[in-house]
Amino acid sequence: MSTLVLSRSDISKLAVPADYHRAVARGFRRYAERRISTPAPMELPAAGGAFHIKGATVNDQESGVAAVKINSNFPRNSERFGLPTIQGAIIVFDSISGSPLAILDSAEITLRRTAAASAVAADLLAKSSADSLLIWGCGVQGRAHAEAFMPLRRFRRACFYDIDAAKARRVARDFGPIATAIEDPVRAALESDVIVTTTTAQSVLPLPRKLAPGAFVAAVGADNPFKSEIPPALMTHSAIITDVTDQCVVMGDLRAAIAAGAVRREDTRAELAEVVVGARPGRTSEEETIIFDSTGAAFEDLAAAEMLVERAKAEGLGAWIDLQK
Known part of the structure; x- marks a missing residue:
């Protein structure tokens, strides 16, 4: 054969x-x-x-x-x-x-399906009026996410940040006049409706414990037990949707938040698949913050x-x- x-x-x-x-x-x-x-x-x-x-x-x-x-x-x-x-x-x-x-x-x-999973989540979970995007981490995964997210909404602003500023500038150049490479991701996070974290961070990013009303965060970087991006305090103040909860408690930002005593497994609202088929609710108000914990599913x-x-x-x-x- x-x-x-x-x-x-x-x-x-x-x-x-x-x-x-x-x-x-x-x-x-x-x-x-x-x-x-x-x-x-x-x-x-x-x-x-x-x-x-x-x-x-x-x-x-x-x-x-x-x-x-x-x-x-x-x-x-x-x-x-x-x-x-x-x-x-x-x-x-x-x-x-x-x-x-x-x-x-x-x-x-792996590159494209990861971005696609985040885009499926954003399509269902970002608030209806979302029009500003922050990509935090501008490697190949950050670029793939920008390519997957741009068709979802009519974004009026897209910010790109990377510790290597040249990377952020290169990616931003490819997405037209709405795209800007920035130097202050914390401020941008406070002003963005949709935030994507695609870093290799092994300790949490300096995200505030509360974001703009109705913010959606796709947390992508924590794909092994030694990585984390989202501060446990922010997890506490957010609705948590996972790709696969059994994985997220072992290798996602949910793992880090549970280890810190900030949340429990049972505090998660749903797996994304349950939201896709309508078995569980996704967004319940335009004001709540939602975090999608993405660890990558087979x-x-x-x-x-x-x-x-x-x-x-x-x-x-x-x-x-x-x-x-």
């Missing part, structure tokens, strides 16, 4: 942010409907970093797929080897026969990979190999 191989360049040709948005929203719906099983992530420590492993399976008796992603995260790769910090692959299997259907580079998918990878494999087959992209030869 032949297996499709898709490189990062192949993947970049197959979809735009809106396509990932639709695919990831579908993934959240299937998760809410219990049509997807996803075990706890695994981490394998290594000398210069770590390997992170996530997987998900579609629960279907007659047909279905499974996806397993292995990402390496080696923070010093750029300076030591001229390589990206994150590298990896997603393998898509037929979940009935176990046959490998496709192998995909994971970097572009069903997001699965949904994006399924979409890309279908498109690649239709467009004749990628290479085919026989792994059993």
